[in-house]
Amino acid sequence: MSPSQIIHKVGAWLDHRLGLSGPLIEAAQHPVPRSSASWWYVFGSATFAVMVLQFLTGLCLATVYAPSADRAWQSLIYLNYDQPLGWFIRALHGWGSNFMVGLVCIHMAQVFLFGAHKYPRELTWLAGVVLLLATLGMAFTGQVLRFDQDAYWGLGIGAAIAGRTPFIGGRIVKMILGGPIIAGETLSRFFTLHVFVIPGLLISFVGLHLFLVLRLGINEWPMPGRIVRRETYLAEYHRMVSTDGEPFFPYAAQKDLVFIGLIIAALIVTAAVMGPIGPNGEPDPAIIQTVPRPDFFFLWLFSAFALLPPWTETFLMLTGPVVAIGLLFAIPFISGTGEKSYRRRPFSVMILVLVFMTIGILIYLGTYSPWSPHMEAWSGAPTPVEYVKGRTPLELQGAILIQAKQCRNCHSLGGQGGMRGPALDETATRLTPDQIVRQIVQGGGNMPAYGKNLSPAEVNAIVAFLATMHPAHQPPAHNAARPALARVDQR
Amino acid sequence: MIVRRRAAVAAVFALSLLAGCDRLPGKPKESQRPLSPAQVKSFDVLYTQNCAGCHGAAGNFGAATELANPAYQALVDDATLSRIIRQGVPATAMPSFAQSAGGYLTDAQIAILIDGMRARWKSGPPLKDAPPYAAAPGDPAQGAQVFARSCASCHGPDGKGGARAPGSIVDRSYLMLVSDQALRTLVIAGRRDLGHPDWRQYPPGQPLTAQQVADVVAWLAAKRPRFAPGTWQSVSTK
Numbered sequence: 093m094s095p096s097q098i099i100h101k102v103g104a105w106l107d108h109r110l111g112l113s114g115p116l117i118e119a120a121q122h123p124v125p126r127s128s129a130s131w132w133y134v135f136g137s138a139t140f141a142v143m144v145l146q147f148l149t150g151l152c153l154a155t156v157y158a159p160s161a162d163r164a165w166q167s168l169i170y171l172n173y174d175q176p177l178g179w180f181i182r183a184l185h186g187w188g189s190n191f192m193v194g195l196v197c198i199h200m201a202q203v204f205l206f207g208a209h210k211y212p213r214e215l216t217w218l219a220g221v222v223l224l225l226a227t228l229g230m231a232f233t234g235q236v237l238r239f240d241q242d243a244y245w246g247l248g249i250g251a252a253i254a255g256r257t258p259f260i261g262g263r264i265v266k267m268i269l270g271g272p273i274i275a276g277e278t279l280s281r282f283f284t285l286h287v288f289v290i291p292g293l294l295i296s297f298v299g300l301h302l303f304l305v306l307r308l309g310i311n312e313w314p315m316p317g318r319i320v321r322r323e324t325y326l327a328e329y330h331r332m333v334s335t336d337g338e339p340f341f342p343y344a345a346q347k348d349l350v351f352i353g354l355i356i357a358a359l360i361v362t363a364a365v366m367g368p369i370g371p372n373g374e375p376d377p378a379i380i381q382t383v384p385r386p387d388f389f390f391l392w393l394f395s396a397f398a399l400l401p402p403w404t405e406t407f408l409m410l411t412g413p414v415v416a417i418g419l420l421f422a423i424p425f426i427s428g429t430g431e432k433s434y435r436r437r438p439f440s441v442m443i444l445v446l447v448f449m450t451i452g453i454l455i456y457l458g459t460y461s462p463w464s465p466h467m468e469a470w471s472g473a474p475t476p477v478e479y480v481k482g483r484t485p486l487e488l489q490g491a492i493l494i495q496a497k498q499c500r501n502c503h504s505l506g507g508q509g510g511m512r513g514p515a516l517d518e519t520a521t522r523l524t525p526d527q528i529v530r531q532i533v534q535g536g537g538n539m540p541a542y543g544k545n546l547s548p549a550e551v552n553a554i555v556a557f558l559a560t561m562h563p564a565h566q567p568p569a570h571n572a573a574r575p576a577l578a579r580v581d582q583r
Numbered sequence: 584m585i586v587r588r589r590a591a592v593a594a595v596f597a598l599s600l601l602a603g604c605d606r607l608p609g610k611p612k613e614s615q616r617p618l619s620p621a622q623v624k625s626f627d628v629l630y631t632q633n634c635a636g637c638h639g640a641a642g643n644f645g646a647a648t649e650l651a652n653p654a655y656q657a658l659v660d661d662a663t664l665s666r667i668i669r670q671g672v673p674a675t676a677m678p679s680f681a682q683s684a685g686g687y688l689t690d691a692q693i694a695i696l697i698d699g700m701r702a703r704w705k706s707g708p709p710l711k712d713a714p715p716y717a718a719a720p721g722d723p724a725q726g727a728q729v730f731a732r733s734c735a736s737c738h739g740p741d742g743k744g745g746a747r748a749p750g751s752i753v754d755r756s757y758l759m760l761v762s763d764q765a766l767r768t769l770v771i772a773g774r775r776d777l778g779h780p781d782w783r784q785y786p787p788g789q790p791l792t793a794q795q796v797a798d799v800v801a802w803l804a805a806k807r808p809r810f811a812p813g814t815w816q817s818v819s820t821k
Contacts, residue, residue, distance in 0.1 A: 172611045179611050240617075367609030373617050381620045381687065471636040477644040481777065484750020486757040489676075491646035493760075495636040496676035552756035 123337035127313030129344035159283035183363035207432030240371035245384035314432035391458030462511035476506035490557025626699030726802025
């Protein structure tokens with residue numbers, strides 16, 4: 093008996109008892125509108141495929157990972173450096189999460205643009221929103237389980253936000269962290285969430301989501317002018333499928349399968365080239381030489397929170413997410429019928445572009461976080477050599493003080509240093525020496541006053557150095573009244 | 584048969600992939616293993632993070648003392664170098680780096696920095712007839728003559744700068760920001776990177792004696808304004 097005959101026999105034996113083949117074949121061959129077998133309709137299945145891959149790699153990682161505060165970091169280091177191919181599984185899982193968040197967002201944008209959230213598919217959309225939140229929940233809890241400095245401080249910030257809730261803030265923090273501080277129990281909680289609770293949620297809601305897609309049929313390609321009406325839509329869709337439909341498998345599924353293959357290949361290449369994400373330094377609160385940053389899918393929140401005016405912080409941090417999630421849930425009820433085509437829904441397209449642009453800009457800002465000083469620039473970013481050559485002794489002392497007084501943590505020189513304040517490379521073209529003195533001593537704009545932290549000799553040296561900061565072809569700023577004032581002084 | 588051959592090809596391919604996994608660009612290298620700041624043992628990392636800002640990426644062309652100058656490395660002994668790194672230099676911009684003095688570096692890391700500087704920048708036989716690193720203050724009046732003979736041709740007759748050395752070395756703000764020892768170190772070791780001669784190079788054939796070095800430093804130091812401790816007064820560069 094050949095292998096294929098054995099498989100056939102075992103399958104027949106099982107099916108005789110389970111009786112599943114009929115419904116499965118029926119589901120696979122359910123008719124779909126010919127127009128929906130498009131390359132635009134592949135993102136949902138790709139997200140699902142990546143999720144399955146996440147389950148598999150996560151299973152591998154869970155066999156080694158130690159969910160306790162004192163051993164988690166060590167177990168990640170072990171995976172990265174000692175366990176054969178441990179780094180690759182970590183890389184697949186880490187980049188897989190990035191892929192999954194990205195695909196979910198693209199899938200959601202496509203669904204919204206094509207009006208697939210409209211009648212009768214409102215519930216599919218609601219389940220999708222839950223899946224988006226669960227995916228982001230997986231991303232956040234996963235970032236916490238990668239228990240390094242980013243995770244430690246990210247968790248601290250999350251708890252601090254939760255702690256701002258009026259009246260019950262303290263209790264919420266205690267519930268999240270398993271105590272008043274990040275300690276042994278904290279990681280057990282996030283392990284439970286990441287491995288049991290949220291995956292359970294994901295599986296059940298993916299089930300509901302797919303069931304609804306099968307039951308209600310895949311959304312047809314939106315045509316401008318084809319209006320969705322509650323009274324007529326179901327009959328119209330039924331007619332469309334019966335006259336111009338094709339079986340899902342293999343007609344539409346082949347595109348899904350090709351795209352899944354491409355995505356998985358891209359993921360494998362990314363993981364192999366980029367390697368595992370972290371862990372960076374040991375999560376030890378006594379180590380203060382650290383620049384914690386959230387993973388990219390939370391960078392936009394990080395930027396938004398950093399840039400909010402302080403007096404709006406508590407209110408917006410607590411109400412913002414509730415309102416945003418509420419709006420996502422409300423979308424199919426706000427626009428449940430009418431035009432489906434994005435060509436006839438300019439307002440929806442504008443909202444989508446606005447949301448994506450805002451998030452994109454916030455992620456960009458979060459990557460560079462220009463509001464954040466670069467705390468090691470003063471000792472680690474050398475004064476550019478061209479600013480050292482040909483300088484007088486006093487100017488050189490000024491250059492040393494620019495480093496030693498940590499000016500460069502906020503001001504860059506030669507492209508290195510903080511971005512909080514303006515770059516110092518062309519200061520002298522903007523400010524006269526007198527104005528530089530005033531700015532340093534009194535501060536202003538975003539800059540603190542340093543008058544009390546610098547001796548007059550130090551100010552003189554810094555100003556002497558900064559007064560040389562202009563390109564050779566551009567004269568320094570000067571006070572036109574200076575010669576006249578000098579004559580007045582002489583009298 | 585064809586199926587089997589395909590399976591064999593696939594297996595060989597998969598095995599070769601697995602074998603190549605050790606050389607994939609994403610595999611973390613041993614050197615990337617994260618260390619806590621106190622565990623860093625690499626001179627390059629320690630120097631780049633703590634010293635390069637002021638002393639230059641390669642120990643020269645920084646605004647502060649040229650550490651890569653062999654004359655400087657020959658002049659200063661390990662104990663002095665260690666003390667300066669550990670405790671800094673009071674009243675100057677050199678901060679203290681030892682954990683015991685509020686810095687971030689352990690004693691072992693400071694030793695690594697000193698060893699590394701010696702290995703990289705100390706070269707050639709020890710200097711003969713060099714003035715000692717430190718000495719008692721000299722005589723300012725004698726120092727004025729030393730200045731006129733050995734320094735004035737570049738720094739100008741009164742030290743306020745000349746064509747070959749722009750900028751005043753008797754500027755009161757400048758003198759208030761540097762220690763006597765820094766002036767002495769500069770006179771003896773020079774700054775090879777910025778073209779300042781060491782004690783034996785100028786005028787040619789007439790190296791400075793230990794007494795002359797002490798005198799000229801005393802002459803410079805005497806031009807530094809003195810204020811009662813704790814009071815700052817206006818210092819004009821005019």
